[in-house]
Amino acid sequence: MAFEIGIMTFGEITKDPVTGAVPSPRQRVRETIEQARAADQAGLDVFGVGEHHRSDFAGSAPTILLAAAAEATKRIRLTSSVTVLSSEDPVRVWEQFATIDLLSAGRAEIIAGRGSYTESFPLFGYALEDYAELFREKLDLLLKIREQNPVTWRGRFRAPLVDADVAPRADGATIPIWVGVGGSPASAVGTGRLGLPIALAQLLGPITFHEQTVELYRAAAAQAGHDASALHVSINVHGYVGRTSQQARDVMYPYFAQGMMENNHQRGAGFLMSRLAFDAQATPGAGLLVGSPQEVIDKLLAYHELYGINRAIIQMGFGGMPQKEHLAAIERLGTEVAPVVRREVAARMKAGAPA
């Protein structure tokens, strides 16, 4: 698998901390599709839409946005990032992604996750206490639907299926299903046992944050007899590609701090991330992918060396990054960063460096 670089969004609807303006939901869904088009034209490999069920995000129905993106793009792969599978019906998930796959001539992908936000559970009538079991069971059904049609299946959380015809089928041979993992050892082991590709979510912290996750994932996969070369690892991380090191940090900081204020609470209230703390996250030893094109190239190659990743998906719109700056960063990521990283990784692979 060649190295892939992409972007993802939740369709953030955040008050601009600089101008005070709040974009309308209509504006944000249009901008989301425009980002997909820009990413496609810049030669990026993946466009992802995440799922949040809140007024400050436009992405409660990622499949609809991905379907619209399918019409606006030609080559880029289209993925959820993530589908909160625990509160979904896997039959419906399959139908929707298979339809996107047809619309896009085989470009649909799914990242299935438990969800770091839990608003979807009460919305769709699920109990949080079943968090782990819901995910296990629904992933099992989704994989079975992908594997065979008609399908016969029985579980605890939905009616059984007996010789059920689940259509349409994928445009090509299959639809990739990744599992989104936040870093819990149990999720890493569970994903490894199934031999599924793993998408590591990293918010902040050291670049080595997922060392144990990846180690456990690969060990569990090997123990279950899965071919190591078929294991795909993706890092999904926040970032921003600027013109220069300083410009990237200056542009990203106020928006990222705003996003953190609204989404990461301590003692039940948002807190202001200081510029000092932000700059620390931008150093080579930390995971945040912010900086000049060369800095982002270096950090992506460091991720590759650490984890053997073959995909990176960067969220650049967190905290309401204005569209103009967002599009400029997409352009730089696609034209200045991605070609170099792909070439370097290919050279490493040829030289027999870690897969």
Next chain:
Amino acid sequence: MTATPVLDVSAPSAPVAGTPLRVAVVNGSPSRQSKTMGLADVILHTLGQILPVEASRIDVYRLGPGFTGAVERDEVTPEVEDALRSAEQADLLIAATPVFRGSYPGMFKHFFDLIDQYALANKLVLLAGTGGSEQHALFLEHALRPLFGFFQAMTVPVAIFASSGDFDGTLLLNPRVHGRIEMAFADVADLLKARAGSASKQATG
């Protein structure tokens, strides 16, 4: 019935013969779907591969008003008395509890407040705990071990901690925790074998 007998916990793959070790698990979790008991299951399973085990479990949150209403030992109901005795007479006590408000829950402490002062002296006690994150791990050393220090019990040197991320639901998946359990028992394997049935002999003789 307060001290629930646990069904065959010894590994079916490795049947081991001899006098069974009487194990009492004191469970400090309020949850019916409990990570703490998920951890205890793995501990009992591992133990069952070393020697035959006869395990019972005391859920302190299910002992009822005959327990919560008792200030002194002579005020408890007969069922609660049975539960206290099964802990006092075990060859190995497994103290398994989640961390709650910075320590073991009050209900768990209440059980040990009713235990006879010298009943646990020199008794093998394995400490096992769960918490929402790794940051709670040392509650085993700073809160739970001193409790058994008071009783002059013989706590197993390695205590077992697992955090929420180590579980898929109540199923323990982190192999490092499995490894730590094996290490804890390997350290005291000779003692466990020597003590199998010894506490019951003392109790009846």
